[in-house]
Amino acid sequence: MLFVSRQFAAASKRAFSTSSYQNAAKVAVLGAAGGIGQPLSLLLKANPTISHLSLYDLFNTPGVAADLSHINTPAKVTGHLPDNDGLKHALTDADIVVIPAGVPRKPGMSRDDLFNTNAGIVRDLATACAQYCPKAHILVIANPVNSTVPIVAEVFKKFNVFDPRRVFGVTTLDVVRASRFVSENQDSSPLDTKITVVGGHSGVTIIPVFSQTPGLQLNESDLKALTHRVQFGGDEVVKAKNGGGSATLSMAYAGARFTNSLLDATVNGVKGITEPTYVKSDVLAKDGVEYFSTQVELGPHGVEKINGLGELTAYEQELLQAAIPELKKNIQKGFDFVHKE
Ligand SMILES: NC(=O)C1=CN([C@@H]2O[C@H](COP(=O)(O)OP(=O)(O)OC[C@H]3O[C@@H](n4cnc5c(N)ncnc54)[C@H](O)[C@@H]3O)[C@@H](O)[C@H]2O)C=CC1
């Protein structure tokens, strides 16, 4: 919870000096009753910048909202179901929409195996966002992120409301994991171990760039083992949960970190915040890759500046080359899904 308390300390300090920034944001969570949705909503309820937390799911959101609403932080919490225009009410005036709605993996599945179910869910929720909160920042957690982000973008384009500064694939869990795994290997503090991860959010498309962490020296076997662990960290949890789903608690932590960073940049006027995120990007335009995750500077309108790849070792170049065809395939699949009708 350290990032939470650090951020909230900063936010509450700012709240005294710049009152117009205080408690100003409505955040909607779609899929809020699920494994990620509930702990994510709990962490967001703790952020004093949020004035209204609206929770939408197919079931159980009135209960989750009632429960969270007893916590003595400023956010009003409302729960919405599909009946009575629930989605419309959940989304209207939202500044940020976080989407963990969708099915998780079971052992033996790839993230792409979720496409058939989750593509339609994300398309329909994106359609509602384009109608009811076209200026909101959309944070996509639902897998396969490499394809669901292009789906949101194509739906928004259909409604003429696409702004590439406001559609994000949440890849924060990859850097959270990388930091933890490397700190275990190096016996260092995970809070001070910053690892760059670029690419997408599945298997070989996740590219840790350990060479960019100052002072980090890995021998070849550690380098390969850690690379594999970061790329396939999600599988460890899927296997351990043994049919009970995938990462939920670590994902909620990562999703809250990203949402809180975006709130600080967009609502609290904090400058210079960077987070890795999968966005429409020119970084690999020459290779025909339209969406890519690198470190992104966040500003008042969302994406402020997309950082490049920086220097890569020969090994990291190899990882990048392996990721490119898979990423292009995943992106095309999302695009085709929206344009198939
Ligand atoms: N981006 C990332 O790093 C990560 C992404 N994920 C993905 O997040 C998604 C959610 O995972 P969990 O929360 O564990 O699943 P879950 O099954 O526990 O929860 C999903 C929730 O979405 C709801 N839902 C389904 N269709 C909906 C619709 N049309 N409208 C609103 N809500 C709807 C369900 O009712 C359920 O409550 C999965 O696709 C999973 O693969 C999971 C971990 C990390």
Ligand SMILES: O=C([O-])CC(=O)C(=O)O
């Ligand atoms: O592995 C999964 O299916 C869920 C996920 O995206 C992750 O944990 O990184």
